[in-house]
Structure formats: structure tokens, C-alpha cells
Amino acid sequence: MKYKKVTQPDLWTSLFVTFLTTGFVLLFLATQVNASSTPNRVQLPLPELDTPSDNASQEHNDEEWQELAVNIRKNGSLGEALNRLKISPATTHAITQLKNSRLLTNLRAGDKLHVWVDKHHNLQKILYPKSQTLSYELINTDEGYRLLEKKAPVEIRTETATGVIEGAFYIAAKKAGLSARSIMNLSDIFAWDVDFSRELQAGDTFKVIYETKYLKGKYIGDGSILAAQITSNNQKQVHNAFIVRENGKTIGYYDKKGRNLKKAFLRSPVDYVRITSKYNPKRFHPVLKRTRPHRGVDYGGPKGTPIRATGDGKIIFRGWGKGYGRHIKIKHAGKYTTLYAHLSKYSKFKKGNYVKQGDIIGYMGDTGMVTGVHLHYEFRVNNKHVDPLKVKFPDAEPLAKKYRAEFNKTSTFLLAQLNRLDSRTKVAQGFE
Numbered sequence: 315m316k317y318k319k320v321t322q323p324d325l326w327t328s329l330f331v332t333f334l335t336t337g338f339v340l341l342f343l344a345t346q347v348n349a350s351s352t353p354n355r356v357q358l359p360l361p362e363l364d365t366p367s368d369n370a371s372q373e374h375n376d377e378e379w380q381e382l383a384v385n386i387r388k389n390g391s392l393g394e395a396l397n398r399l400k401i402s403p404a405t406t407h408a409i410t411q412l413k414n415s416r417l418l419t420n421l422r423a424g425d426k427l428h429v430w431v432d433k434h435h436n437l438q439k440i441l442y443p444k445s446q447t448l449s450y451e452l453i454n455t456d457e458g459y460r461l462l463e464k465k466a467p468v469e470i471r472t473e474t475a476t477g478v479i480e481g482a483f484y485i486a487a488k489k490a491g492l493s494a495r496s497i498m499n500l501s502d503i504f505a506w507d508v509d510f511s512r513e514l515q516a517g518d519t520f521k522v523i524y525e526t527k528y529l530k531g532k533y534i535g536d537g538s539i540l541a542a543q544i545t546s547n548n549q550k551q552v553h554n555a556f557i558v559r560e561n562g563k564t565i566g567y568y569d570k571k572g573r574n575l576k577k578a579f580l581r582s583p584v585d586y587v588r589i590t591s592k593y594n595p596k597r598f599h600p601v602l603k604r605t606r607p608h609r610g611v612d613y614g615g616p617k618g619t620p621i622r623a624t625g626d627g628k629i630i631f632r633g634w635g636k637g638y639g640r641h642i643k644i645k646h647a648g649k650y651t652t653l654y655a656h657l658s659k660y661s662k663f664k665k666g667n668y669v670k671q672g673d674i675i676g677y678m679g680d681t682g683m684v685t686g687v688h689l690h691y692e693f694r695v696n697n698k699h700v701d702p703l704k705v706k707f708p709d710a711e712p713l714a715k716k717y718r719a720e721f722n723k724t725s726t727f728l729l730a731q732l733n734r735l736d737s738r739t740k741v742a743q744g745f746e
């Protein structure tokens with residue numbers, strides 16, 4: 315609140331510059347790291363994918379290099395492609411022995427490699443453009459081959475999008491200029507607070523401040539959402555989200571008080587759910603043909619539907635139970651445990667492993683005492699069953715103390731920016 319009193323534009327500018335430069339500095343550093351990882355002897359061209367051959371041959375004035383191009387065939391491999399270029403299997407072998415050889419061996423049909431050989435047909439360089447912004451480069455040095463990662467300098471811009479919901483949120487967001495990816499991110503950010511299919515009504519509004527990525531002045535995609543505001547239930551509720559990140563990695567999204575927008579548990583362990591049987595202490599059991607309490611929620615879906623851990627925790631049981639069939643029990647922080655039953659199979663996580671919220675722990679099936687394929691999900695507090703659809707979940711970890719001061723500055727600034735945006739303007743406004 316202290317900041318609210320000082321409204322000189324200079325402060326905003328400096329705060330925002332601080333906020334942005336963190337990102338730019340990192341980007342700059344990333345570029346520098348790439349440059350310095352290049353040995354001095356071999357002056358490699360910058361990741362200008364268009365004309366790498368000219369530079370390369372200039373640097374190697376005495377040796378004439380020849381550039382060859384090769385496509386990876388269906389069921390092909392690096393070895394097979396190099397073999398077609400008459401490069402020896404010993405060379406391929408040397409590449410596969412590199413620590414990070416995976417970068418070059420993880421190829422897919424249709425991938426194109428640029429290959430340079432000297433006049434003795436020895437492999438000198440491979441350039442593998444992985445994406446618009448990332449390429450892998452193999453070079454021949456005195457100490458043997460080296461495989462480097464090259465990132466193109468991406469320019470990050472900040473843009474805004476605003477809109478009023480008329481029908482579906484997706485359509486309004488698309489109209490406002492957000493990419494499908496950003497729209498999905500937005501619904502992920504607010505997933506715990508807003509039911510996008512039921513709680514957003516005509517007249518509700520959204521405002522988003524987000525990053526866009528440019529390569530050589532050309533838009534290549536949306537980046538992170540920095541801040542967002544959305545109203546729900548006919549504008550009765552206002553939800554805010556502000557990003558926190560460290561070293562380019564997103565820590566999470568928090569409201570203006572620093573509360574995590576995530577909850578400690580997902581409402582449901584499966585996506586696109588159909589609830590087939592609710593929590594019911596007096597249910598008539600379809601197999602046992604007698605009253606037996608149903609102490610969980612059943613979710614219907616096709617066999618093999620992935621099942622997610624609803625919260626961070628440790629797998630304390632993975633195995634067979636007479637009624638449960640294949641099932642998993644997870645112990646979470648504090649007093650919570652969850653159970654997932656009738657699985658067709660497990661994922662890679664075993665008893666004793668720690669899982670993160672959203673990790674796939676198994677797949678829907680019909681093992682144990684069942685009449686058909688479904689997931690039986692239980693939620694216990696202090697080892698007592700509760701209704702997973704009604705229990706009030708604890709908040710996920712609040713913002714760590716070390717981020718607080720910075721967060722207060724940036725969120726105050728971003729909130730002011732959000733408030734300045736007019737959601738009734740059809741055209742997205744410039745970020746000032």
C-alpha cells in the first residue's frame with residue numbers, strides 16, 4: 315500500500331524496467347553462454363540458419379568444405395542418414411559416445427540435417443535446426459567432436475489483450491488476439507478459482523498482460539502471461555493473477571496478497587470427467603447386493619484414461635487389494651491421503667516415490683470388485699473418509715518470503731496497468 319501513494323510515473327517506469335530487464339538480462343546471458351561455449355579456434359557462424367556454409371568455409375580457408383543436406387527417413391536414424399552420405403560408421407559411433415549425443419540421435423522422420431565434409435570426406439560439422447529458435451550443432455575440434463546447443467536471440471515484447479465475454483470464453487479470447495496456448499494457460503492459471511464452462515457469463519470481462527516472442531522482427535508465438543484479471547458470475551467476482559519467476563522459470567501465479575492460485579489438491583484425478591457414483595455413506599452396492607457405504611467418488615471413462623496424483627506426496631502403497639484391485643495410496647503433507655483404485659496398470663512411479671500434483675500415476679481399468687471400467691477415488695483427512703467433491707482443499711504453499719519484496723513491487727505495478735486497461739475496447743491497447 316505504501317507504493318500507492320507514490321504515483322510518479324518515474325517510479326512505475328523504473329519498477330517495470332527492473333522487472334523486464336531481469337528477463338532481458340537472462341536472455342542476453344543465454345546468448346553469451348552460447349557464444350563462449352564456442353571454441354576460439356573454430357569461429358562458428360551465428361545461428362543464421364540461411365547461409366551457414368559461406369562463413370564456415372571462410373573460416374577454414376585452406377580446407378574446402380562441402381555442404382550436404384540429408385533428410386531423416388521413416389524409421390531412419392542418424393547413422394543411416396550419415397551412411398547415405400558415405401560418412402564412416404566409426405564417425406557415427408564417435409558421435410553416439412558424446413555425453414549429450416541424444417540431441418542428435420533423437421531424430422524424427424522429415425528432420426533435415428545440414429552436413430559439412432572436408433575434401434577427404436571427413437565429417438566437420440552438422441547443423442540440425444530443431445525449431446525456429448533452437449538448433450544443435452556438431453563441430454570437429456582438436457579434442458574430437460563437440461555438440462552444442464544454439465539459441466537464436468528471441469526478442470520478448472509485452473502486449474495486452476482485453477475482451478468482454480459474449481458466448482464462449484475461448485471465442486472472446488481468440489478475438490482479443492490471444493493464441494490457443496495462451497488461452498489454455500489462462501484457464502490453467504484460474505482453474506482452481508473459476509469454472510470456465512459454468513461461471514463465466516455474458517458481460518464478464520478479461521484483461522491480460524502477456525509476452526510475445528519475436529525472431530528477427532517476426533512474431534513467432536506467445537510467451538508467458540505476466541498478469542491477468544477476469545470477472546466471473548456476472549462480474550460479481552474479480553480474480554487477479556500475477557506471475558512469479560526466477561531465472562526464467564515460472565514459480566507460480568499468485569493473487570495480489572501473495573496467495574497461491576493453486577490449491578494443494580486437484581478437484582479431480584482425471585480430465586474430462588463423468589462422475590458415475592458419488593460419495594454416499596448408505597449406498598446399495600451393485601456387486602455385493604447390500605447396503606455398503608461408498609466412501610469415494612467414481613469417475614467413468616475409457617480404459618486407459620490417465621489418472622493424476624491430485625496433490626504432491628509420497629506413494630505409500632502400490633499393489634493389489636481384494637475390492638480395490640490394482641490401487642495406489644498417496645500420503646500428502648499434513649493429514650491428507652488419497653487413494654486411486656481399479657487401475658488397469660501403473661505408471662513409472664513406485665512405492666516410496668515422490669509425485670507432484672498432476673503426475674500420471676496409473677491408468678483407468680476394471681480390476682477388483684467392479685461392474686465396469688472406472689476410477690474409484692478416495693480422500694481422507696486424518697485417516698477419515700471425506701467427500702472429495704465437497705472437502706475444502708488447503709491452499710498450496712504461499713509465496714516464499716524471498717520473493718515477497720519483488721512481488722509486491724511488480725504486482726502493484728501490473729495491477730495498476732490492468733486497471734488502466736479498458737475491457738470494453740475491442741482493439742488491444744498498447745502497453746504503456
Ligand SMILES: [Zn+2]
Pocket residue numbers: 591608610611612689690691
Ligand atoms: Zn467407487
